[in-house]
Amino acid sequence: MRVKMLAGMIALFAMGLVGADDVAITSNPIPEPIVKRGLAVEIKDLVRLPDTRGLRPADKDVMPSGWARVSYVRDLPDGRRFANDSRGFLYLIDASNQPHVYADVAAAFTYGVYNRLESGFIGFVFHPEFAKNGLFYTVHSEIGPGNPKTPDFIPFGYGLKDVTYHNVITEWHATNPAANTFTGTRRELLRTAHVVANLTHPMGAVEFNPTAKPGDADYGLLYTSGSDYGFSNGGGPNASNPAQTQRLDSIITAILRIDPRSPSVTHGQKGLGDYTIPPGNKFAADGDPKTLGEIYAYGFRNAHRLSWDTDGTMFASDIGMDNIEEINIVRNGENYGWMKREGYFQNGRARGGELNQLYPLPPDILNGRVKDGFTYPVLVYDHDEGRSVTDGFAYHGRIAALKGKFVFGDIFNGRVFAADLAAMKAADDGIPRTVAPIEEVQLYIRDASGKRADISFRELVEKTMGGTLPRADLHISRSRDGELFLTSRQDGMIRMLVPDDASGGTVSAKR
Numbered sequence: 001m002r003v004k005m006l007a008g009m010i011a012l013f014a015m016g017l018v019g020a021d022d023v024a025i026t027s028n029p030i031p032e033p034i035v036k037r038g039l040a041v042e043i044k045d046l047v048r049l050p051d052t053r054g055l056r057p058a059d060k061d062v063m064p065s066g067w068a069r070v071s072y073v074r075d076l077p078d079g080r081r082f083a084n085d086s087r088g089f090l091y092l093i094d095a096s097n098q099p100h101v102y103a104d105v106a107a108a109f110t111y112g113v114y115n116r117l118e119s120g121f122i123g124f125v126f127h128p129e130f131a132k133n134g135l136f137y138t139v140h141s142e143i144g145p146g147n148p149k150t151p152d153f154i155p156f157g158y159g160l161k162d163v164t165y166h167n168v169i170t171e172w173h174a175t176n177p178a179a180n181t182f183t184g185t186r187r188e189l190l191r192t193a194h195v196v197a198n199l200t201h202p203m204g205a206v207e208f209n210p211t212a213k214p215g216d217a218d219y220g221l222l223y224t225s226g227s228d229y230g231f232s233n234g235g236g237p238n239a240s241n242p243a244q245t246q247r248l249d250s251i252i253t254a255i256l257r258i259d260p261r262s263p264s265v266t267h268g269q270k271g272l273g274d275y276t277i278p279p280g281n282k283f284a285a286d287g288d289p290k291t292l293g294e295i296y297a298y299g300f301r302n303a304h305r306l307s308w309d310t311d312g313t314m315f316a317s318d319i320g321m322d323n324i325e326e327i328n329i330v331r332n333g334e335n336y337g338w339m340k341r342e343g344y345f346q347n348g349r350a351r352g353g354e355l356n357q358l359y360p361l362p363p364d365i366l367n368g369r370v371k372d373g374f375t376y377p378v379l380v381y382d383h384d385e386g387r388s389v390t391d392g393f394a395y396h397g398r399i400a401a402l403k404g405k406f407v408f409g410d411i412f413n414g415r416v417f418a419a420d421l422a423a424m425k426a427a428d429d430g431i432p433r434t435v436a437p438i439e440e441v442q443l444y445i446r447d448a449s450g451k452r453a454d455i456s457f458r459e460l461v462e463k464t465m466g467g468t469l470p471r472a473d474l475h476i477s478r479s480r481d482g483e484l485f486l487t488s489r490q491d492g493m494i495r496m497l498v499p500d501d502a503s504g505g506t507v508s509a510k511r
Contacts, residue, residue, distance in 0.1 A: 021346070025358045029323055029345060030382040039401055039418060040442040042452075042500045043460070046485070047097040049492040052087045056106070056114035066473070067465065068492030071204075072123055075480035078131060078178075083487075083494060086120040088112065090138075092180055093494075103172070103182035111142040111149075113165060113199065117473070117489060122204045127260075128212075128220060134174035134184065137206045137222060137260065141199055142166040151193035152272045153251055155229065155244055158195045162238065165194040167203040169224070169273070171260055189260055190273030192251065196234025201227040201302040201319075211312045217280050225316075226255035226300035228338060232321055232355055242339045242349050246299065248283060248291040253338055255303060255316065255330065257281055257296035269293060282333030299336035299374065303328070307478070309394035309421065317389045317408060318377070321347065322356035325389035326377035327408060327419075329428045337374040344376050344432040361432055368431030376432040378424040379406070381417075386410030390474050394421055397482035398499045407441070407476065407484060407497075414457035414472025416441040416486070443497075457486060464491040 049068040058065055069086040076082070081093040088106020091099040105121045106112050114120040119141045127135040142149075144163035151166055168191050175184040192203060205225035212218040229252050231244045244252045251272070259266060259276035268276040269284065277284045277293035284293030303316040314330040324343030328336055340350040344366065348357025364370040381389075392408030395418075405418040423436035444454045458472040473489040479496075486495045 021360045021362045023359070024348065024353070025323075025345070025360065028382065028384055029343075029358050030380060030384075034381060034385050034415075034417065034438050034440050036440045036442050039439055040444055040454070041399055041401060041416075041497050043443045043445060043455075043457075043486060043495050044498050046494045046496050047093055047099060048464075049083060049085055049089075049091060049099050049494070051492065052085055052089065056087045056120065058115075066488070066490040066492065069117070069120070069489040070487040070492055070494060071475050071489065073477035073479075073485040073487060073494055074124070074126065076126060076130065077480065080180075081479075082124070082126075084121055084124055085492070086122055086489070087114055088121045088140075090121070090124060090182075094180075100180065102180065105138055105140060108186065109140055109142060109168075111147045111166075113141050113143045116199050118202050118204065119199050122202060123206055125206045125208060125222075128208055128210075130174075131177050134177040135260075136172050136174070137189070138170050138172065139203055139206055139224075140168055140170070141202050142168060144193065149191055151191045153190075154193040155195055155231075155252060156247075156250060157243075158193075158238070162195040163193040164196060164236075165199045165202070167192045167194070169203070169206060187262075187274065189258075189275050190271075192229075192272075194229050194234070195238045196230035197236030197239070198230060198234050200230035200234035201232075201304070202229075203227055204304045205306055207306045209308055209312070209314070211308050211310060217278075220259065221278055222258050222260045222275075223296065223306055224256045224258075225306065226253055226298065226303035226318070226336075228253050228301050232301055232339065240349075240355060245339045246335070248288075248295060248298065251292060251295065253300050253336075254292075254295045254298040255300065255306070256294045257332075258294050280332070296332055297330050297334050297336065299334075299338050299341070300328075301338040301342075303330075303336075305391040306330070307391065307393050310396060313394070313425065315392055315394070315406070317392050319388045319411075323358050323382055325381050325383075325386060325410070327379035327389065327392055327406070327424070328375065328377045329424070331375070334375040335373060337376075341374050341376070343380040343382075344435070366431075366433045368429070368434075371430070374432075378427040378434075378436055379408075379419055379438060380435050381410075381438060386415055387412035391476040393476060393478045393484060395482065395484065397484070399483075399497060400499070402441075402484075402497070409457070409474045409476060409486075410472075411474050412471045414461065414474040414488075416443060416457060416474075457488075460495070461488045461491045461493070464493055 090103040092102040169189040263270040283291040302319040305317040346359040388411040395402040409416040477485040
C-alpha cells in the first residue's frame with residue numbers, strides 16, 4: 001500500500017499537480033555520506049572514575065548499567081579539574097589524575113531519580129568568579145509524585161497531579177573556594193516539571209559564556225540547554241504534543257539566559273524562579289507581558305550542549321527526531337523551528353503528519369529567496385550516519401590537524417566528526433540549504449613501543465568494559481587550555497585527544 005501511494009505521488013509530481021515539497025522523504029534525506037579524509041588524532045586514557053554500579057537504582061533504558069556516568073569534565077583557572085558521575089558525585093581530579101569526591105550531590109536531594117541515562121546529577125558549571133565567590137551550579141532530576149516541592153513551571157494545560165519528574169537548578173556556595181572538599185550552603189534557582197511518562201530531554205546543561213569579560217553585558221549570566229521536555233517522544237498520553245512548542249509564554253524548547261542572582265539582591269525583574277531576568281534578553285525588552293523574559297532563543301528539540309568560539313559565536317548541539325542531527329549558531333531572540341522544522345526540512349507534524357516524517361522546504365525558502373522566520377543549522381547529518389549529536393567545540397589547541405575546526409560527535413555510535421569553523425560561519429547566511437561539509441576523525445592509540453593502531457571510540461569503551469555495548473555514550477568536554485576530553489557514560493573513563501609525539505608517553509595538559 002505504501003509503495004503504491006508513493007508511486008502515485010511520484011506520478012502526480014511528474015504531471016505537475018503537486019510540488020516537490022508535497023512528497024514525503026522516505027529514506028536517506030542527506031545522501032552524501034560522511035567519510036574519512038585523512039584526519040587522524042591520537043587518543044589516550046587519562047583517568048577512570050570509581051565504579052558506582054549498584055549505588056543507585058538500576059538504569060532502565062540501558063543494559064548493562066554503566067561503570068560511571070560521566071557527562072562533563074571542567075577545569076578551574078587555578079588548575080583543578082572536576083568531573084561528574086550522574087549517579088550523584090562531583091569529583092576533583094588531583095594532579096596525579098586520582099579522583100576524589102568533592103561533593104556528594106545525591107546526598108542533598110532525597111527525591112533524586114536515577115532510572116534513565118538522562119537523570120540524576122546531570123550537569124554542573126562553576127561561576128567565572130568562583131575563586132572569589134565560591135559559587136557553582138548544578139542540574140539534577142527528581143521524581144514528581146510525592147515530592148513536597150512545587151515546580152516553578154508546569155507545562156500549559158497540566159496541573160500538579162500530572163507532574164512525573166522535576167528538573168532543578170541549584171546554586172552552591174562553597175565556604176572556602178580553595179578547599180578540595182565542599183562545605184557550604186545551597187539555594188534553589190529553578191524547578192521545572194515534566195508531564196510525560198519518561199524523563200526524556202531534561203534541562204541538562206548550565207553554562208557561562210567563557211569569552212565574556214567583566215563589564216561585558218553577558219558576563220556572569222547563566223545559560224541552560226533548550227529542551228522540548230519530552231513532548232516529542234517522552235512516552236505516555238502527554239507525549240508528542242506540538243501545541244507545547246513554538247510558544248513564548250513557555251520554556252518548552254527554549255534556551256534560557258538568566259542572571260543567577262536573586263532579585264532580592266539585584267532589585268531587578270524576577271523570573272519564574274529565584275533569579276533575575278537580564279534586561280538584554282530580547283523577550284525581556286519586547287514590551288509584551290505574555291513573553292517570558294528569560295528566553296534567549298527557542299525552537300529546539302533537545303539542544304543539550306552549548307559552547308562558544310573565541311570570537312563569541314555560540315553553538316548548540318540539537319538532537320533531532322528520527323532523521324536529522326544538527327549544530328546551530330545561536331543568537332538572542334531567534335526561533336530554531338521545532339516542531340515545524342528539523343534540519344533544513346519541514347517536519348511532518350507541521351503538516352498534520354507524523355514526527356518521523358520529513359518534507360522538503362519549498363524551493364524559495366530553501367534557497368533563501370523567501371524568509372519564513374526560522375533560523376537554520378550550519379551542520380547537519382542524518383540517521384544513516386548516527387543517531388544523537390553530542391557536544392561540539394571550536395578547537396584552537398595544540399593538535400595541528402584540528403586547528404580551526406569544530407569538533408563534535410555522535411552519542412550513540414561514538415563517531416567523532418569535524419568541520420571547518422570558517423565554513424560553518426559562512427553557512428550562517430540565512431539560506432537554509434547552506435551547510436558546512438563534515439568529515440570523520442580517525443582515532444588511534446599507540447602501544448608501549450609507539451606502534452599506531454586505528455580504533456573507534458566505541459571499540460575503546462567496549463574494550464574497557466569487556467564486551468559489546470548497546471551504545472557508546474560519547475560526550476566531549478574542553479580543558480581550560482582548549483584541549484578536548486572524550487568521555488562515556490558507560491565505562492567511566494576520561495580520555496584526551498593529544499598531539500602525536502609518536503612516543504607513547506604520558507598524557508599532559510595544562511592545569
